[in-house]
Each structure stands twice: as C-alpha cells, then as structure tokens.
Amino acid sequence: MSTTPLSPTDRTILRRNRARARTDRSALYEILDEGLICHLGVVVDGTPRVIPTAYGRIDDTLYVHGSTGAASLRAAPSQEICVTVTHLDGIVLARALFHHSVNYRSAIVYGVPRNVTDPDEKLAGLRAITERLAPGRWDTARRPTPKEMAATSVLAVSLEEASVKTREGGPNDDDEDYALDVWAGVLPVHQAFGDPVPDPRLRPGIPVPPDIAGRA
Amino acid sequence: MSTTPLSPTDRTILRRNRARARTDRSALYEILDEGLICHLGVVVDGTPRVIPTAYGRIDDTLYVHGSTGAASLRAAPSQEICVTVTHLDGIVLARALFHHSVNYRSAIVYGVPRNVTDPDEKLAGLRAITERLAPGRWDTARRPTPKEMAATSVLAVSLEEASVKTREGGPNDDDEDYALDVWAGVLPVHQAFGDPVPDPRLRPGIPVPPDIAGRA
Structure with missing residues (x-):
C-alpha cells in the first residue's frame, strides 16, 4: 500500500464534506x-x-484508448481532460429524505494527456486497459497486428x-428524527457478473477459460 | 413507448459506429x-x-440537485453542461484483443441548466431524484422542511x-480468426442489490419495507 500523499491542488482539495476526502x-x-x-471529460x-x-x-499513469478516428480523442492531447471512476456501493436510506445519500468511492484525475507514440509503452498501455x-486475455487472445x-x-x-x-456507513439523521417510525439503513449495491455466454460461432470443444468462469 | 425522434445536432450525430446509435x-x-x-460534466x-x-x-426534463454551497452547481446555470448515464451490460471477449469491446447503453444529454426556483417544480424535481x-421513500420518509x-x-x-x-451481442472477429483456438463470447455485467443493512440506531420493530426488500 502506497502511503505517498495525493498532491493537493486548489481543485482537488474538497471544500465540502471534508470527512469524505481520502488523501493517500x-x-x-x-x-x-x-x-x-x-x-472521460473533454471540452x-x-x-x-x-x-x-x-x-x-x-x-502513476492512467491509459485510455480509442480509434484514431474518434474526435474526442483527437482533441484531447492539446488540452486538459478529467477522468472519473465511480463505484456505487449503496443507497443510504435515512429517516428524512433530506439525509438520503449514497455510499460510493470515486476518483477524479486531471491532466493534459500525452499521445503515446513509443511502441513499447503503447503496447503496455493497451495491455493495462485489456487486463482491467x-x-x-492478453495471454490467450490474438495480439494486435x-x-x-x-x-x-x-x-x-x-x-x-x-x-x-468516499462515503460509507449508515444514515446520519437529525437527532429528533431517530424517534420516527421509518426504516433506515443501507441497501448495498455492487457490480456483478453473469454466466458467460459463448459466441454462437464458437468452435466446439473450447471450454470457458478459468479467468472468465471465475468472475461469474 | 415514445417514438418522437431525438433531435439531431452536429454533436449528437454519431460519426463512428453509426449502427450503435439509437434515434428514438x-x-x-x-x-x-x-x-x-x-x-455530470461542467467546465x-x-x-x-x-x-x-x-x-x-x-x-423531457432531467433534474440534478446538490448543496447550494457546491461550487460545481453554482457555476452550472450560466453555462452548458453534459449529463451522461451509462449501463455496462457485458464484456465482449473476442478472439482478437483488438476486437474486445463492451456491451453498454449510454445516454449523453447537453443543455444549459435552469436553476429551479418555483417551489412546486423544485419539490417535484427532488421527488424524481429520490424516486430514481x-x-x-417519498411516501414513507420525512419530507423536506x-x-x-x-x-x-x-x-x-x-x-x-x-x-x-448502445452495443449488444457477441464479438465481431475477423474472418480468419474464427479458426483460432480461443474462447469467445460475452461476460454479462449488471448492477445488483445486496441484503438491506439496518441502521444500528433503528428503533426495534420496524421491518424492512417491501420497496426496499424487493430490490435485493
């Protein structure tokens, strides 16, 4: 676990709900x-x-990819972009509607992207995207030509x-509302995988690989 | 089902992968x-x-809310914003890494937001956000003061x-790759609810309401 701090800048210092900020x-x-x-946010x-x-x-590098024909990617290297990753972990059901909330973990990254031209780094970046x-699959599917x-x-x-x-934990209601006859708690939310669906054109006799079956 | 078409503007007409565009x-x-x-994207x-x-x-109106103290919301009414909703439905595992993809449904909305000041509309907007x-809960939890x-x-x-x-369906590999000894198909992805977790301070004898229990 890295304990290097995130580097605070004016726009990455949380002004509201500071208790929700993580700085490691x-x-x-x-x-x-x-x-x-x-x-991905672009202007x-x-x-x-x-x-x-x-x-x-x-x-400490994040990679995104796309077709060389995509307008949003073509515009990106000349200007700052924003990349946000969000995990929704739960719906927080308070006694008061005003205190309803969500449990989540989100990361917001700002930076001027660099168009990767070095072949080794480009391949490594694509591998990182694929592995995510x-x-x-990088070791089993056909590599890029x-x-x-x-x-x-x-x-x-x-x-x-x-x-x-991030936000975690149960609702925070006003003191006087705890006496209300209203159920309160958290409805957990998560992303789940279903059973793998083979391609109709799959050649007979090829089993679902463990790395795919194991996620379902 | 509305069959009113979406109104195409220069930036909402898909130039790439046009088969993925939905226009209803x-x-x-x-x-x-x-x-x-x-x-939510803001500049x-x-x-x-x-x-x-x-x-x-x-x-035909989308509502978002936030604290009156949030900088991003304060800036928003004077300029165009972008709102994107994405459902990730599956990971498309092709025989070639190049043809790996995801099944998804995404909507991108552009517009200059209006700060809702009419009390009735404001309440209706909050209700729509809560109901989503x-x-x-709108009918069971304490209403806003x-x-x-x-x-x-x-x-x-x-x-x-x-x-x-949107993208749906299996992988689209190159003709010559169908002979490869590589499993191909789709790993479905969906959002799931877990079992409701009662607030530790919940008063005894309040059962989980059906609208919450029914989602788990």
Missing part, C-alpha cells in the same frame, strides 16, 4: 484498479463532453493531480 | 429511468470536471439535445 495514494489506486470503465467547442470508456493503470476489463496498432490511439494521463472521495 | 426518444427514457447515478476555469451525482427525470434512487429546501439547489436540464449509443 493507495486509495486512488484501489478505486482505479477495481473499476471497469471510467467517464469540445467550449462545452463539456462526458464519455464512458475503458481504461487501465500502470504505476478482461484479466488473462501492426495495422491494428496503427488504428488505435493510446493516451496517457499522469495520476499526479487527483482527488478521492 | 424511448431509448433515451429507458436508459435514464434505469440508472442510479449520472456523471470550471476552462477545464472539464466530471462528477458522479444522483438525478431524476420528469417527461429509492423508489417508495423549508430550511432543508432552501439549502438544496435543483437544476433542470432539457432532454431536447441528447444522443443514445
């Missing part, structure tokens, strides 16, 4: 290493655009500037 | 009415900020300008 870097890594997709023609996409992490979504690599953009964002915010 | 308004409603949180000091938050929908996260209402900002965004993108 390991909390950032944990959130990023548990997610499947992020929400296009002066207005924000928020796009769900895959991502991966190597040390589909651990084990040079043509496929050329059709793929990989962007790297430093994790230097990031904030982490 | 009912697809937008379905995605919004199934989500628990959205990712702060010229750079994007992406924040997870609750939301609700009434007809915690159906049934005037002081609590004053401490809460509600923003309304028109659903006029929105795009919907």
Whole structure:
C-alpha cells in the first residue's frame, strides 16, 4: 500500500464534506484498479463532453484508448481532460429524505494527456486497459497486428493531480428524527457478473477459460 | 413507448459506429429511468470536471440537485453542461484483443441548466431524484422542511439535445480468426442489490419495507 500523499491542488482539495476526502495514494489506486470503465471529460467547442470508456493503470499513469478516428480523442492531447471512476456501493436510506445519500468511492484525475507514440509503452498501455476489463486475455487472445496498432490511439494521463472521495456507513439523521417510525439503513449495491455466454460461432470443444468462469 | 425522434445536432450525430446509435426518444427514457447515478460534466476555469451525482427525470426534463454551497452547481446555470448515464451490460471477449469491446447503453444529454426556483417544480424535481434512487421513500420518509429546501439547489436540464449509443451481442472477429483456438463470447455485467443493512440506531420493530426488500 502506497502511503505517498495525493498532491493537493486548489481543485482537488474538497471544500465540502471534508470527512469524505481520502488523501493517500493507495486509495486512488484501489478505486482505479477495481473499476471497469471510467467517464472521460473533454471540452469540445467550449462545452463539456462526458464519455464512458475503458481504461487501465500502470504505476502513476492512467491509459485510455480509442480509434484514431474518434474526435474526442483527437482533441484531447492539446488540452486538459478529467477522468472519473465511480463505484456505487449503496443507497443510504435515512429517516428524512433530506439525509438520503449514497455510499460510493470515486476518483477524479486531471491532466493534459500525452499521445503515446513509443511502441513499447503503447503496447503496455493497451495491455493495462485489456487486463482491467478482461484479466488473462492478453495471454490467450490474438495480439494486435501492426495495422491494428496503427488504428488505435493510446493516451496517457499522469495520476499526479487527483482527488478521492468516499462515503460509507449508515444514515446520519437529525437527532429528533431517530424517534420516527421509518426504516433506515443501507441497501448495498455492487457490480456483478453473469454466466458467460459463448459466441454462437464458437468452435466446439473450447471450454470457458478459468479467468472468465471465475468472475461469474 | 415514445417514438418522437431525438433531435439531431452536429454533436449528437454519431460519426463512428453509426449502427450503435439509437434515434428514438424511448431509448433515451429507458436508459435514464434505469440508472442510479449520472456523471455530470461542467467546465470550471476552462477545464472539464466530471462528477458522479444522483438525478431524476420528469417527461423531457432531467433534474440534478446538490448543496447550494457546491461550487460545481453554482457555476452550472450560466453555462452548458453534459449529463451522461451509462449501463455496462457485458464484456465482449473476442478472439482478437483488438476486437474486445463492451456491451453498454449510454445516454449523453447537453443543455444549459435552469436553476429551479418555483417551489412546486423544485419539490417535484427532488421527488424524481429520490424516486430514481429509492423508489417508495417519498411516501414513507420525512419530507423536506423549508430550511432543508432552501439549502438544496435543483437544476433542470432539457432532454431536447441528447444522443443514445448502445452495443449488444457477441464479438465481431475477423474472418480468419474464427479458426483460432480461443474462447469467445460475452461476460454479462449488471448492477445488483445486496441484503438491506439496518441502521444500528433503528428503533426495534420496524421491518424492512417491501420497496426496499424487493430490490435485493
């Protein structure tokens, strides 16, 4: 567990609900290493655009990828972007509607992305993205061809500037509301995997690999 | 089911993977009415900020709320924002790494938010947000006091300008790769509820209401 602090900047210091701020870097890594997709924010023609996409992490670098034809990725390297990963952990049901809330862990990363051109880093970045979504596949599926690599953009964002915010635990009601005849507590929420669905064109005799079956 | 088309604007017409675009308004409603949180994009000091938050929908208006003290909400009414709701439905495991993908449904809404000041609309917006996260609670939990209402900002965004993108089904591999000895298919992903956890301070004898127990 890294205990290197997150580097506070004006916009990553939480002003509200400060008790929810986490300032150790390991909390950032944990959130990023548990997610499947992020929400990437870019500014296009002066207005924000928020796009769900895959991502991966190597040390203090976050990688996202896309087609070289995607407008949002083409615009990105010249300007700052924001990458947010959120885990919704529960719905907090208080006695008062005003105190309803959610339990969550979220990481927000700011940075000017770097277009990755070094072939080794590009491959490593793609591997990190693949391993995040589909651990084990890098070693079993067909690797990218040079043509496929050329059709793929990989962007790297430093994790230097990031904030982490979490909420956990039960509701916090006003003192006088604890006497109310209202159920209160937390409804846990989590992401779950179903049973793998084989491709109809799967060749007979190929079993579901353990790394996929084991997630279901 | 509404068959009113989504109104195409330059930025909501998909240029890539057009087969994934949905152009009927009912697809937008379905995605919004199934989500628990959205990712709200705002521009702060010229750079994007992406924040997870609750939301609700009434007809063609989307509502988000927050403390009147939140900087991102204070900045929002003067500028365009982006609201994205994403459902991750599966991890698409192709024979080639290049064709790995995800099944998903996502809605992206653009608009200049309106600060809701009309008391009736403000209450209706809060109710829509509450019902999205915690159906049934509006009728059982304590309603907001005037002081609590004053401490809460509600923003309304028109659903006029929105795009919907979905992917479903199995992998699409290159012809020559179907002969490979690699398992291919989809690993379904869904959001699931756990067993309700009562607040330690819950008064004895209050059972879990059916609307909460029924989701687990």
